[in-house]
Amino acid sequence: MNAYIKHYLISVQDKLNYRIDFLFKFFTIFLHLYASVTIWYAIATANSSSLDETMIADIIKYMILASITTNLMIFCTPEREIARRIRTGEIARDLIYPISLPITLIFKGLGFATANLISMYIPGFILLSIIYKPAWNLNLINIAGLLIGILLGYFIFVLITLQIEMISFWWIENWYMHYIKHAVFNFLSGTLVPLWFYPEWLYKILNWLPFKNIVYIPLGFYLNRISLEQFCIQMALSIFWIILLAGVTFVIWKAGVKKVVIQGG
Numbered sequence: 001m002n003a004y005i006k007h008y009l010i011s012v013q014d015k016l017n018y019r020i021d022f023l024f025k026f027f028t029i030f031l032h033l034y035a036s037v038t039i040w041y042a043i044a045t046a047n048s049s050s051l052d053e054t055m056i057a058d059i060i061k062y063m064i065l066a067s068i069t070t071n072l073m074i075f076c077t078p079e080r081e082i083a084r085r086i087r088t089g090e091i092a093r094d095l096i097y098p099i100s101l102p103i104t105l106i107f108k109g110l111g112f113a114t115a116n117l118i119s120m121y122i123p124g125f126i127l128l129s130i131i132y133k134p135a136w137n138l139n140l141i142n143i144a145g146l147l148i149g150i151l152l153g154y155f156i157f158v159l160i161t162l163q164i165e166m167i168s169f170w171w172i173e174n175w176y177m178h179y180i181k182h183a184v185f186n187f188l189s190g191t192l193v194p195l196w197f198y199p200e201w202l203y204k205i206l207n208w209l210p211f212k213n214i215v216y217i218p219l220g221f222y223l224n225r226i227s228l229e230q231f232c233i234q235m236a237l238s239i240f241w242i243i244l245l246a247g248v249t250f251v252i253w254k255a256g257v258k259k260v261v262i263q264g265g
Helices: 002-017 019-046 053-075 081-088 090-094 101-132 140-169 176-188 200-206 216-222 228-263
Strands: none
Touching: 002 101, 019 053, 019 101, 053 101, 053 140, 053 176, 053 216, 081 090, 081 101, 081 140, 101 140, 140 176, 140 216, 140 228, 216 228
């Protein structure tokens, strides 16, 4: 465990060391966050006659949090890392080490997320709050639920990402699968549109998939659109999905490693 924590701390330090790089990234990411929120702000205010003030306020708060959460997950998840190591042959060295590469990548991703949260997303959140002046919910239970839900959602997202990465053991040029993953994730997790706007039949389908638990459920609970009882049930489902996805990831990883050992790559 100490080795994984060391990778986590190194990742945090690496991200915080490059200040010039940070300035450019902060500017780029903030523009992306601002654009995402502004579009929905314009839509909500243009339909103010059919939407009450509470709904408009919830939409703005939801999109601020959804934009930050989505960017944090996508840009802090180790995409194409395993594929790169397979392509360069580094994977052979990684397999010699007495630590698990997938777990190492998860801890590195958490390190990147921590550093980016401190240096970019919290300042971005403050700026967006100054611009739009939303009345944030300060209830500690809602805040704790939001943070726990996002953390569990991150593990779901990163496990799906690792599974796509491991396809590289058999099919190295699989980069386009990440674009498909992003499209599916954005549509089904509630990143682009709050799921309370989705038709009931589609929401019922989403109940059988893990995507809504990544973004919508934590944010919906924070905004009091999901009851505490429903939230606890959904968190139990998130843990179920994490266990299931971790098991599938383990099986794929072992099969990929076996291919490398037997066939030499």
